[in-house]
Amino acid sequence: MDTLGPFLEILIGGLLSGVLYSLVALGFVLIFKASSVFNFAQGAMVLLAGLALVRSLDLLIGYGFPVWAAVVLALVFAGGVMALTAYFAERFVLGPLVNQDSLTLFMATIGLAFILLGAGQIIFGSDVYPLALYPTDAWILLESVFPGGILVNKLDIWGGVIAGLLVAGLAIFFQRTKIGRALRAVADDHSAAQSVGISIDWIWFVVWLASGLVALAAATVWGTKLGVQFSIVFLALKAFPVLIIGGFTSVPGAIVGGLLIGAGEKLAEAYLGPFIGGGIEYWFAYVVALLVLLVRPQGLFGERIIERI
Amino acid sequence: MFYREAGQFKTSYAADMAVFPLRQDRMVVYLFLLFAFIGMPLLARFNIGVFGQDYIFNGILIPLLILSLAAIGLNILTGYCGQISLGAGAFMGIGAYAAYNISLRVPGMPLLFFILLGGGVSALVGILFGIPSLRIKGLYLAVATLAAQFFFDWVFIRVGWVTNYSSSGSVNAPQLNFFGWVAERPIDRYLVCLLFVTIFAILAKNLVRGNLGRQWMAIRDMDIAAEIMGIRPLYAKLTAFAISSFIIGVAGALWAFVHLGSWEPLAFDIDKSTQILFMIIIGGLGSILGSFLGAIFILVLPIMIDLVPSAFGVQVSVQTVTNLNFVIVGALICALLIYEPRGFARLWGIAKEKLRLWPYPY
Numbered sequence: 064m065d066t067l068g069p070f071l072e073i074l075i076g077g078l079l080s081g082v083l084y085s086l087v088a089l090g091f092v093l094i095f096k097a098s099s100v101f102n103f104a105q106g107a108m109v110l111l112a113g114l115a116l117v118r119s120l121d122l123l124i125g126y127g128f129p130v131w132a133a134v135v136l137a138l139v140f141a142g143g144v145m146a147l148t149a150y151f152a153e154r155f156v157l158g159p160l161v162n163q164d165s166l167t168l169f170m171a172t173i174g175l176a177f178i179l180l181g182a183g184q185i186i187f188g189s190d191v192y193p194l195a196l197y198p199t200d201a202w203i204l205l206e207s208v209f210p211g212g213i214l215v216n217k218l219d220i221w222g223g224v225i226a227g228l229l230v231a232g233l234a235i236f237f238q239r240t241k242i243g244r245a246l247r248a249v250a251d252d253h254s255a256a257q258s259v260g261i262s263i264d265w266i267w268f269v270v271w272l273a274s275g276l277v278a279l280a281a282a283t284v285w286g287t288k289l290g291v292q293f294s295i296v297f298l299a300l301k302a303f304p305v306l307i308i309g310g311f312t313s314v315p316g317a318i319v320g321g322l323l324i325g326a327g328e329k330l331a332e333a334y335l336g337p338f339i340g341g342g343i344e345y346w347f348a349y350v351v352a353l354l355v356l357l358v359r360p361q362g363l364f365g366e367r368i369i370e371r372i
Numbered sequence: 373m374f375y376r377e378a379g380q381f382k383t384s385y386a387a388d389m390a391v392f393p394l395r396q397d398r399m400v401v402y403l404f405l406l407f408a409f410i411g412m413p414l415l416a417r418f419n420i421g422v423f424g425q426d427y428i429f430n431g432i433l434i435p436l437l438i439l440s441l442a443a444i445g446l447n448i449l450t451g452y453c454g455q456i457s458l459g460a461g462a463f464m465g466i467g468a469y470a471a472y473n474i475s476l477r478v479p480g481m482p483l484l485f486f487i488l489l490g491g492g493v494s495a496l497v498g499i500l501f502g503i504p505s506l507r508i509k510g511l512y513l514a515v516a517t518l519a520a521q522f523f524f525d526w527v528f529i530r531v532g533w534v535t536n537y538s539s540s541g542s543v544n545a546p547q548l549n550f551f552g553w554v555a556e557r558p559i560d561r562y563l564v565c566l567l568f569v570t571i572f573a574i575l576a577k578n579l580v581r582g583n584l585g586r587q588w589m590a591i592r593d594m595d596i597a598a599e600i601m602g603i604r605p606l607y608a609k610l611t612a613f614a615i616s617s618f619i620i621g622v623a624g625a626l627w628a629f630v631h632l633g634s635w636e637p638l639a640f641d642i643d644k645s646t647q648i649l650f651m652i653i654i655g656g657l658g659s660i661l662g663s664f665l666g667a668i669f670i671l672v673l674p675i676m677i678d679l680v681p682s683a684f685g686v687q688v689s690v691q692t693v694t695n696l697n698f699v700i701v702g703a704l705i706c707a708l709l710i711y712e713p714r715g716f717a718r719l720w721g722i723a724k725e726k727l728r729l730w731p732y733p734y
Binding site for chain 2: 101124156166169174176178182184185349357
C-alpha cells in the first residue's frame with residue numbers, strides 16, 4: 064500500500080498531463096486526415112491562440128468589462144484570429160501547393176510555423192503571460208485508503224473534460240453533419256470528392272479552422288498550467304511521438320497515444336529516472352515512438368497504408 | 373556577350389567531365405578562391421576597410437563557413453538522397469563532444485585527427501539512426517531524427533562522462549595546434565575553416581556527380597524504380613547517412629573548437645537543426661552551391677534586419693529583430709517552395725542561362 068499510493072498518484076497525474084499532448088495531437092490528426100498535410104505549425108497555432116486570448120483578455124478586463132463578458136469576447140477574438148490563420152494557411156500556403164509531395168507540404172508548414180510565431184509575437188508581445196481560466200488547486204482523493212491520499216490537480220481534470228467534449232463534438236461533427244461527411248469524402252479521395260461537387264478549398268478552410276479551435280482549447284489549458292509563452296511550441300512537438308504511437312489518421316489514437324505518452328513518461332521519470340539521471344521525460348516519448356516505428360509503423364490505430372520500402 | 377562557350381572545345385574526356393566546363397566559370401571560381409585564401413588575409417593584415425575588425429571574422433565569416441559545411445552535409449542527406457532530417461544540430465553536437473572526449477582521453481594525437489574522428493563518431497551514430505530509414509520514410513523519418521535530436525540534447529546535458537563531469541556543463545576546446553602551427557588570431561581560424569570547407573566542398577561536389585551521388589538521387593526521385601534498376605536502398609541510404617553525418621560532425625567539431633572555443637550543450641539544440649534545414653531549403657535542395665547561398669542568406673538576414681532600420685533612424689528591439697527574422701524566413705520558405713522549389717541555386721542557374729543568351733531573349 065505504501066508504494067501503490069504514489070504509483071497511482073503519478074499515473075493519474077501522467078494520464079491527465081497526457082491529455083494536453085492529446086489536445087495538440089488532435090489538431091494534427093484533423094488536418095492530416097483531410098489533406099494529408101503533416102502540420103508542423105500546430106504548436107505555433109497553440110501559441111498564437113494563447114497569445115491572442117490572453118492579451119485580449121487583459122485588455123478587456125483593463126477596460127472594465129465584467130470577467131465573464133471579457134472571457135467570452137476574448138475567446139471569440141482568439142477564434143477569429145484562428146479563422147484568419149486558417150484562411151491565410153489555406154489561401155496562400157497550401158492552396159498553391161496542391162498535389163505536391165508530402166515532404167514539400169511538410170516543409171511549407173515549417174515555414175508557416177515560423178510566420179505564425181514571428182507575427183504572433185510581434186503583434187501580441189513575447190513575454191510570459193499568466194492565464195487563469197481554470198482553478199489550479201489540488202484535490203486529495205481516497206485519503207481513507209492511502210496514507211496522505213492521492214493528489215490530483217483540478218486543472219488536469221478540466222483538461223480531461225475539455226478533451227472529452229472535443230472528441231465527442233468532433234465525432235458528431237464528422238459522422239452526422241453534411242460538412243463532416245464532405246470532409247471524410249475529401250480525406251478518402253480528393254478528385255472523387257471534387258467531382259461530386261465538394262469544394263476542396265472550403266473543406267480545407269473548415270479543417271484548418273477546426274484544428275485552430277482545438278489549438279485554442281489546448282492553449283487555454285496549457286496557458287493556465289505554464290503561462291502563455293514560447294516554450295509551448297517545443298512541448299507541442301511531443302505531439303509527434305503521440306501521433307506515431309496512436310496512428311496519424313485516428314482521432315481515438317491521438318487521445319490514447321497522448322495518455323500513454325503522458326503516463327509513460329511520468330512513470331519512467333519516477334522509476335527509471337533515478338538510475339540513469341533525471342530529465343528523461345525530455346526524450347522518453349521520442350524513443351518510445353522510434354521503437355513503435357520499428358515494430359508497428361502504422362501506430363496502434365492507424366490505417367495500414369503506410370508506404371514500405 | 374562575354375559569357376558564352378563559343379570557341380571552347382572539349383578535346384578530352386577530362387575536359388568533358390570538368391566541374392566547371394566554361395572557362396568564365398572557372399576564372400570566377402579561381403579568382404574567388406584566390407581572394408578568399410590570399411586577398412582576405414592581406415586585407416586583414418593591413419587593416420583595410422571592415423576587414424581590419426575581428427568581428428567580420430569572428431561574427432560573420434567563420435560561422436558562415438562552418439554552417440555552410442553543415443548545410444553541405446545535410447544537403448547530401450536531404451537534398452540528394454531525399455531523407456528529411458531534423459537532427460542536424462544533434463549530429464553537430466556529437467561531432468563536437470566526440471572530438472572533445474577523444475582529445476581529452478587520447479592526448480598526443482594531432483588536433484586534425486580529433487576533428488576528423490569527431491566526424492567519424494558522428495557518422496557511426498548517423499548509420500545507427502539511418503537504419504529506421506530502411507523501413508520508414510518521409511514524415512516518419514522526420515520524427516525519428518527528431519528523436520535523435522532530443523535524445524542527444526539530453527545526453528549532452530545529463531551524462532556527466534560526456535562533459536567530463538564539468539559542473540556547469542560547459543567545456544573548453546584544446547589549443548588549436550595544427551602540427552605545430554597555432555591558430556590564434558581570427559584570421560588564422562578563418563583560414564582553418566576555409567581550408568576545411570574548400571576541401572569538403574570539392575569532395576562533396578565530386579561525390580554527388582559520381583556513382584554514389586547518382587544512386588542517392590535515384591533513391592530520392594523514386595525509390596521503387598531505383599531498386600528495380602539494381603540500386604541497393606540499404607547501401608545508398610546508409611552511405612548517405614554516414615557521409616552526411618560525417619560532414620555535419622566535422623562541422624560541429626569546427627563549430628565547437630574553432631568558432632566557440634568553450635561551449636554548452638545548448639549550442640547544438642533544435643534551433644541549430646531548423647536553421648541548417650532552412651539554409652538548404654532556401655539555398656537549394658540538391659545543390660552544393662545552394663548550401664553556401666542558403667547559409668549566407670540565413671546568417672546575413674538578421675544582421676540586415678538589425679542594420680537597415682537603424683540606418684533610417686528607426687530603433688528596433690532585439691525581440692522584434694528575432695521575430696521579424698522568423699516571419700521573413702518563414703514567408704520566404706513558403707514562397708520558394710511554391711515558386712522555385714530548388715531555391716536560390718536554381719535562380720542563379722536561370723540567371724546564368726539568361727546571361728549566356730544576352731542580349732537576345734533566346
